[in-house]
Amino acid sequence: SVIPGYAGGKSKTTTYKEICTGKTGHAEVAKIEFDKKIISYKQILNIFWQAHDPTTIDRQGNDIGTQYRSVIYYYNDEQKKIATESKIEADKSGYWKDKIVTEIAEIYNYSDAEDYHNDYYDNNPNQPYCVFVIKPKLDKLVEKGVIESK
Known part of the structure; x- marks a missing residue:
């Protein structure tokens, strides 16, 4: 967790x-x-x-x-x-x-x-911080095979 x-x-x-x-x-x-x-x-x-x-x-x-x-x-x-x-x-x-x-x-x-703050990204996917900061980082980690896509 x-x-x-x-x-x-x-x-x-x-x-x-x-x-x-x-x-x-x-x-x-x-x-x-x-x-x-x-x-x-x-x-x-x-x-x-x-x-x-x-x-x-x-x-x-x-x-x-x-x-x-x-x-x-x-x-x-x-x-x-x-x-x-x-x-x-x-x-x-x-x-x-x-x-x-x-x-x-x-x-x-x-x-x-x-x-x-718990599950902030999941609960607020359309917030600008999530769209412009978190999502690109997650996409990069998925692309590199570091994490799996949800």
């Missing part, structure tokens, strides 16, 4: 409105709960690297601010090791011309996002 949330800020709980001020220090994150028998952590990281630009600091496309930083939060030493190795491999791949700046840190101060 994928649960939208916030992590890495100054407090254990926050709201979308608060993080949009840029003062909480939280990043917008997707908490992924997965079955290793179905998909590996490394496969999830492969999707992560290809689904966004990991070379920009505090920015994703037109969205600017610390809440848009590229970050991988891990829960244990094994995840830290795999994430670090994956970042090195991705950086060496030459896929991006600039160096990867993704932060890798132990998870802290995580809280679930408000309910309206």
